[in-house]
Amino acid sequence: MRALPLSAALLSLALLGACRSYDLSYDYDVTATFSRYRTFDYYTSKKGTGGTTTLMDKRVRAAVEKELQAKGFAMETKADPDFLVTYYPIVQNRKVRTNVRVGTGWGYRPFYGSVSTSQVRHYKEGTIVIEIVDFKTNQMIWQGAAAGALSGLNSPEDADEVVPKAVRDILAKFPPK
Numbered sequence: 001m002r003a004l005p006l007s008a009a010l011l012s013l014a015l016l017g018a019c020r021s022y023d024l025s026y027d028y029d030v031t032a033t034f035s036r037y038r039t040f041d042y043y044t045s046k047k048g049t050g051g052t053t054t055l056m057d058k059r060v061r062a063a064v065e066k067e068l069q070a071k072g073f074a075m076e077t078k079a080d081p082d083f084l085v086t087y088y089p090i091v092q093n094r095k096v097r098t099n100v101r102v103g104t105g106w107g108y109r110p111f112y113g114s115v116s117t118s119q120v121r122h123y124k125e126g127t128i129v130i131e132i133v134d135f136k137t138n139q140m141i142w143q144g145a146a147a148g149a150l151s152g153l154n155s156p157e158d159a160d161e162v163v164p165k166a167v168r169d170i171l172a173k174f175p176p177k
Helices: 003-018 055-070 156-171
Strands: 023-028 039-042 083-105 112-134 140-147
Touching: 023 156, 055 083, 055 156, 112 156, 140 156
Parallel strands: 039 083
Antiparallel strands: 023 140, 083 112, 112 140
């Protein structure tokens, strides 16, 4: 009898743990012929996007390479690739204010009192954006993002676990079918 409630509780925990805590979005050029793309390289711009300047950049780049290669795309660094990849691990500082008001007393004004308190909580909100650009036309053909994927990462181990999963989820819709 106890095995059924215990297994239901474990299943619920497993499903809860599998829930992602970020929002995915993607968009693409419906006129692009995605079937002709076979090779890729990284887009380097004046902004420095797509480089490996931080540890988070390195995590995202490694995950992008792994996922694209798993989909059958080859990295091409010597000749012209079919498409270029750029990515943006964006982390912004945010704050949220909460107000709590507690009232006491009875009757009208002379017997009423209240106390209010306000708290400000600072946190980091992070998003991974991946863009695919046609090499020949230099036009963006696909973009995907995981808003909130880099939020709440408390350690390098957390980042090493979350980043590859978020990149995999983003690139699940590339190329479009």
